[in-house]
Every structure is written in structure tokens, then in C-alpha cells.
């Protein structure tokens with residue numbers, strides 16, 4: 328027996344851990360996960376759950392992929408970590424070359440970091456410092472979308488819709504103009520802000536934390552054209568949507584739009600390691616070149632371009648291309664969607680059943696007077712009900728969704744669909 332005595336993992340956890348997005352006074356004990364393989368999470372007591380949300384939208388090809396584990400081990404033996412200021416290494420350069428090759432448009436520079444919030448933060452800082460270099464420091468109001476979520480650091484929180492996550496921080500957040508993801512809104516906001524506008528930031532096609540809200544590609548096309556007219560950057564946050572989730576490698580491809588800055592994380596390493604990147608055009612990179620050292624981009628994290636993360640990301644990208652992950656995720660999404668549609672019939676429309684790539688979502692009706700949105704009580708009950716049925720789902724308030732990894736089998740997809748149907752009945 329260990330020095331921890333007879334206490335269970337959950338009891339030990341309750342004494343020392345502070346979990347993300349968790350109300351410790353209300354929520355059930357966390358699930359003790361012992362291991363994972365493919366689309367399966369194995370609990371300490373041997374029970375198995377289907378990872379219906381890809382471990383926070385990250386796990387892309389499945390847990391424990393051999394190619395990824397091998398890349399991790401090989402790189403750990405070769406070069407574990409080295410700072411990335413004044414040095415370079417093969418995994419970082421090779422990954423940057425590969426990302427530039429597959430990225431939309433002419434994104435040609437890769438700035439590495441280690442989480443999605445940081446990747447967004449870096450995009451904001453690059454966009455603003457570029458304006459400063461161009462002698463336009465008053466361009467400091469970013470436009471984002473209502474309901475948007477871009478991460479939990481201060482810049483990312485400022486962009487995001489404050490309700491409900493960021494209300495306590497409101498006095499500390501900088502000014503952002505949020506508009507609906509609808510035609511006409513972004514060009515109008517750009518015109519309104521005139522010489523104050525710094526750039527437009529959006530989650531392309533699907534707003535994840537907003538409740539898998541899907542909107543038309545024309546909104547992104549219109550944003551692109553309006554940014555061009557105003558001479559400001561279009562920043563796309565592909566942290567969730569990137570690497571095939573929406574059925575194409577990057578969601579903005581479905582709008583035929585190339586951004587000036589793009590944030591990626593989560594699926595970059597197949598969802599296995601904390602690695603992120605911000606891609607920029609050569610034009611933006613060049614505005615930082617100067618005889619003046621103070622015009623450098625003063626941003627860097629200890630683990631920028633972490634060699635093991637980069638090696639793993641290369642392996643994940645190779646799987647993506649070899650297996651056509653976007654097509655696999657599309658097939659998974661369609662199967663779950665069709666199963667739900669078949670059983671729901673007319674109700675599918677009422678519940679706003681929707682699917683894009685490997686993402687399937689619907690809105691559960693809420694009782695009169697009951698809280699809606701992320702904090703709706705329904706979500707905690709439904710999460711437990713899903714777990715009891717062998718599936719890990721994490722409803723966003725009254726929004727029930729699935730986004731499993733690309734290795735999810737047909738029978739697992741059917742199980743996911745069936746459990747969602749049962750939860751719909753429970754949520755009535």
C-alpha cells in the first residue's frame with residue numbers, strides 16, 4: 328500500500344486539487360481515469376466510457392496511437408527540451424514547414440506556444456504591435472462575435488462574450504466590439520469604428536463554447552473583404568475547428584478564406600501534448616523587421632516550440648494526411664446525426680439538430696424560468712446520466728453535443744447517438 332493509505336484517488340483529489348470550470352461545492356467527485364485507448368477511457372474500477380467529446384475537443388485520432396507514442400519516446404531520448412530563443416531544432420523547423428504547407432492562403436511564419444489561449448493572445452499582440460509599427464497606435468479595438476470564446480487569458484477573455492464565464496473580470500478587460508455572426512454585422516462594425524479598429528477575430532463556422540453555434544461561411548467571406556478594404560488583419564481561431572473537426576483540415580477553407588493570422592492548438596498534437604501555434608503572413612512578419620531591437624516581438628514561453636510536442640505534432644499531421652481525418656470525422660458526424668434524425672423525426676427541427684464534420688449538436692428545451700446557457704442545471708444531471716450509460720458527454724448548458732475522435736467505430740457512434748436520444752428524453 329502506498330503512503331497515501333486507504334484513501335481513494337477521488338478522496339485524495341478532493342483534498343488537494345482545484346479543477347477547471349468546476350464548482351467544487353456542487354459537482355460530483357471527478358472520475359478517476361486509469362488509462363485510455365482509442366475512443367475509450369478506462370476508469371479505476373475497470374468501467375469503460377466512450378470519449379464522446381475528445382477530451383475537451385483535443386483527442387483527434389484516438390488515445391494511445393502507436394505512431395504518436397513512438398514519436399514521443401524517440402524525441403524524448405534525442406532532445407527533450409531547449410529554449411527557442413537563439414536556438415533551433417529539427418522538429419520545430421520540420422513542423423513549421425509542414426504547417427505552412429497545409430495552412431490556408433499564404434501564412435508563412437509560425438510562432439509556437441503551448442495552449443490555445445496563448446495562441447490567440449499572440450495573434451492579438453502581433454496585430455496590435457503591427458499597427459504601432461505602422462504609426463497607428465489608436466487602432467486598438469478588436470471586433471469579435473457574440474457568444475465567442477477564445478480562451479481564458481486576459482486578451483482572450485476580452486474577446487470572448489463575458490456572460491457567463493468572465494463577468495467577474497469585466498472591469499479588467501479591454502474594449503472589444505462584439506457583433507452577431509450574421510451578414511452585414513462585421514462590415515458595419517468596421518465602418519463604425521473607423522480608424523480605431525484593430526482587426527476581426529472569429530471562430531470560423533462553429534462557435535464551440537457558445538453551444539456549438541454554427542453560422543454561414545458567407546459571414547467569414549464578408550469579414551475577409553471588409554478587413555481588406557480597411558487594411559486590418561482577419562484573425563481566425565482554429566483552436567477547436569482545426570485539423571479536420573469541421574470536415575476540412577481548417578474550417579476557413581470551407582469559406583474559401585485565407586486569414587492573416589491563425590491560432591491552432593488542441594488537435595495540433597492529435598490532442599496529446601500542450602503545443603499551440605500562431606501562423607502569420609510574411610507581410611506581418613516583415614513589419615517587425617527593423618534596425619531597432621525594440622521593434623522585436625517580445626513574447627516567448629519557456630516551452631515555446633517544445634521538441635517533443637513538435638515531434639508528436641508531426642506524427643499527428645502525418646496520420647491526418649494518410650487517413651484523411653477530415654473525411655473520417657465527417658462520416659462519424661453523419662452517422663451520429665442520421666441516427667438522431669431517424670429517431671427524432673419532426674422533433675429534429677424543434678431541437679435544432681445540427682452537424683458539421685464530426686460535430687453533432689442539439690438544443691434541449693428548457694423549462695419556464697429555468698436557467699439557460701452554460702450554467703443551466705440540466706448539464707450536470709445529463710453529464711452523470713451519460714456516464715451511467717457508458718459515455719462521457721459534457722453538455723454546454725442545454726446544448727447536447729458529441730465530438731468524438733476519428734477512430735470512433737460505427738457501433739460506438741450508434742451508442743453515442745442512442746445515449747443522446749435517452750438524454751433528450753430525460754431532459755424533457
Ligand SMILES: Cc1ncc(COP(=O)(O)O)c(C=O)c1O
Nearest residue numbers: 442443444476477478535566567
Ligand atoms: C475556439 C477556442 N479558442 C481558444 C481556446 C483556448 O484553448 P486552451 O484551452 O488550449 O487555452 C479554446 C478552448 O476550448 C477554444 O475552443
